[in-house]
Amino acid sequence: MADSELCIDCGECIRWCRHGAVRAATAKPADLKRFKYTVALPALTLYSQFGKDVEPGQVLRALKSLGFDEVYDLSAMCDMHASATDAYLSECRGPWPKISVTCPAVIHLILLRYPDMIENLLPIEPARELAAKLLRRRLAEERGLDPTDIGLFFITPCSAILHSIHSPVGLESSYLDGAFSIAEFYGPLLRAIKALGPVENPPPISARGLLWAMAGGEIAGLRDANTITVAGARDVLRVFDHIEEGKLQAVDFIEAYICPDGCISGPLTVEGRYAARRTIQRIVRRHGQRVGEGSVIPEEKVRALLREHFFDLEEHLQARPLRPLGRNLREAVERRREVQRLLSRLPGKDCAACGAPTCAALAEDVVRGEASLSDCVFVRIEGLLEAAASTKGPGHE
Amino acid sequence: MKEPLYAESFKIRGGDFEHGGEVATRIKSICKELGIRPDLIRRLSIANFEAEMNVIMYADEADLCFQVSTEDVRVVVADRGQGISDIELAMTPGWSTATAEMRARGFGAGLGLPNIRNSVDEFRVDSRPGAGTTLTYVVRIA
Ligand SMILES: Nc1ncnc2c1ncn2[C@@H]1O[C@H](COP(=O)(O)OP(=O)(O)OP(=O)(O)O)[C@@H](O)[C@H]1O
Ligand SMILES: [Mg+2]
Numbered sequence: 001m002a003d004s005e006l007c008i009d010c011g012e013c014i015r016w017c018r019h020g021a022v023r024a025a026t027a028k029p030a031d032l033k034r035f036k037y038t039v040a041l042p043a044l045t046l047y048s049q050f051g052k053d054v055e056p057g058q059v060l061r062a063l064k065s066l067g068f069d070e071v072y073d074l075s076a077m078c079d080m081h082a083s084a085t086d087a088y089l090s091e092c093r094g095p096w097p098k099i100s101v102t103c104p105a106v107i108h109l110i111l112l113r114y115p116d117m118i119e120n121l122l123p124i125e126p127a128r129e130l131a132a133k134l135l136r137r138r139l140a141e142e143r144g145l146d147p148t149d150i151g152l153f154f155i156t157p158c159s160a161i162l163h164s165i166h167s168p169v170g171l172e173s174s175y176l177d178g179a180f181s182i183a184e185f186y187g188p189l190l191r192a193i194k195a196l197g198p199v200e201n202p203p204p205i206s207a208r209g210l211l212w213a214m215a216g217g218e219i220a221g222l223r224d225a226n227t228i229t230v231a232g233a234r235d236v237l238r239v240f241d242h243i244e245e246g247k248l249q250a251v252d253f254i255e256a257y258i259c260p261d262g263c264i265s266g267p268l269t270v271e272g273r274y275a276a277r278r279t280i281q282r283i284v285r286r287h288g289q290r291v292g293e294g295s296v297i298p299e300e301k302v303r304a305l306l307r308e309h310f311f312d313l314e315e316h317l318q319a320r321p322l323r324p325l326g327r328n329l330r331e332a333v334e335r336r337r338e339v340q341r342l343l344s345r346l347p348g349k350d351c352a353a354c355g356a357p358t359c360a361a362l363a364e365d366v367v368r369g370e371a372s373l374s375d376c377v378f379v380r381i382e383g384l385l386e387a388a389a390s391t392k393g394p395g396h397e
Numbered sequence: 398m399k400e401p402l403y404a405e406s407f408k409i410r411g412g413d414f415e416h417g418g419e420v421a422t423r424i425k426s427i428c429k430e431l432g433i434r435p436d437l438i439r440r441l442s443i444a445n446f447e448a449e450m451n452v453i454m455y456a457d458e459a460d461l462c463f464q465v466s467t468e469d470v471r472v473v474v475a476d477r478g479q480g481i482s483d484i485e486l487a488m489t490p491g492w493s494t495a496t497a498e499m500r501a502r503g504f505g506a507g508l509g510l511p512n513i514r515n516s517v518d519e520f521r522v523d524s525r526p527g528a529g530t531t532l533t534y535v536v537r538i539a
Contacts, residue, residue, distance in 0.1 A: 115435045116435045116436060116438070116439045241418070241422050241425075242418070244425070244439065244442060245418055245421055245422070245425075245442055245443070245446040246442075246443045246446060246512075247418070247446075247503075250503070319435070321429075321435060322429055322430075324429070324430060324431060324432025325430045325431065325432070326432065328432070329402060329431055329432065329433075329465065329467055330402060330467070332430060332431045332432050333402045333403045333431060333465070336403070336427070336430055336431065
């Protein structure tokens with residue numbers, strides 16, 4: 001069982017559990033009934049799930065047919081977010097590099113393991129939250145609805161975003177009311193897309209925004225070229241170690257994802273990531289005339305929103321530093337020695353059968369009193385063999 | 398100095414760019430386990446990284462000795478190598494003998510030693526040209 005204090009929502013447990021024992025706690029259809037007016041806001045990744053010939057407009061219409069009053073395309077908001085990022089980077093004074101806030105697992109990783117890099121995080125709310133904030137405001141005005149009667153649901157590629165809606169960081173509470181996973185909607189959507197056929201007047205899609213579904217897409221739309229994309233937990237850790245060491249200060253902006261290829265490779269998606277990437281690229285090309293023109297969003301609109309601090313991160317991010325091994329230096333040192341001693345008795349295979357990801361993690365859990373050395377199968381077998389040998393000794397025959 | 402509660406030594410090999418920064422990263426994770434304050438760890442890590450890279454770039458090999466007491470973290474990096482003939486010059490921001498190849502890797506701004514001096518609470522450099530250099534620096538944690 002994962003230690004919830006240390007979990008960053010990378011979603012690997014969902015990806016790997018063949019028995020479906022680890023599931024994301026998504027919304028239930030009944031949750032929609034709590035609201036007078038419901039809107040689905042699909043992650044851009046949803047457009048990548050049904051093959052290269054299916055238009056975002058078709059996906060949106062199919063999604064609406066599943067029982068929402070409205071659907072909302074996020075590409076324009078991602079586009080605006082890119083403009084806000086451009087504006088921020090041109091005025092910001094460091095520390096460098098700034099790090100994208102799109103992937104909540106990356107934010108958690110920083111709060112937990114790299115607390116002194118919190119100042120590197122881009123202080124702008126993620127696009128999905130900004131969209132929900134704007135949409136709720138607009139619907140309340142246009143339709144005379146009580147804001148609390150509006151239900152806004154994200155269609156998510158990962159458990160990290162789902163969790164960020166229930167326990168947000170950088171926000172008092174999420175502007176979204178819940179999330180459904182792409183995987184659970186996949187079947188019904190595919191049927192609806194087939195049944196409904198092509199769309200007559202496809203809604204405008206921002207190609208600059210659409211690219212955000214993939215690793216590399218966020219920086220592709222930025223004016224500043226001094227940027228890096230890093231994806232996959234191992235690489236993210238490596239690059240963050242470098243940032244913490246003070247390297248990479250010459251880089252302005254880093255786009256980072258825990259998943260190996262950005263959101264299209266999220267644990268709650270269905271389509272393979274290579275096919276998904278190709279599909280996004282195709283759609284971008286079809287809507288490509290807009291990329292050349294830059295943003296589909298009028299610059300004055302972004303500037304007005306910037307002026308009212310619409311994009312700003314609402315709450316200060318709080319570090320969740322790793323617990324030290326002991327209550328004071330003396331105890332921590334003592335326990336570290338103990339960890340080293342235990343490690344020499346463990347097989348070093350990092351098989352994870354004990355429930356800890358590595359032998360070192362088990363040793364640490366034992367020293368903290370949260371696990372026992374006999375949780376290790378190898379130690380247990382050794383113990384049994386020793387017991388057997390001693391009972392076979394002379395006098396016991 | 399107070400008696401150290403914890404001490405560990407690390408080897409650094411000259412020319413080993415591939416593993417550059419690893420010792421600094423390992424010490425950083427030990428410090429986190431020991432519960433040292435993040436801002437102090439950051440300052441220490443900057444110094445460790447610069448010292449480690451200087452050994453890799455300018456010396457044959459070194460032992461980095463890391464000691465923690467209740468009052469401070471003390472690091473001694475003793476290398477065997479060419480040494481520094483003019484320490485004051487070496488400490489001047491912007492002064493560097495880095496090769497074109499090192500500069501291509503992003504080093505050679507001549508800011509390493511000044512960076513160490515600015516990150517730690519005590520710093521000294523001893524060197525014997527032709528024999529080697531020893532850096533000693535301290536970050537107070539109490
Ligand atoms: N351990 C060492 N042995 C021999 N010479 C050294 C050593 N450390 C530094 N030097 C000399 O001092 C100079 C300045 O070192 P410093 O670390 O300040 O800058 P740099 O290494 O050249 O560039 P940067 O650290 O900014 O990448 C080096 O160019 C080198 O000539
Ligand atoms: Mg240097």
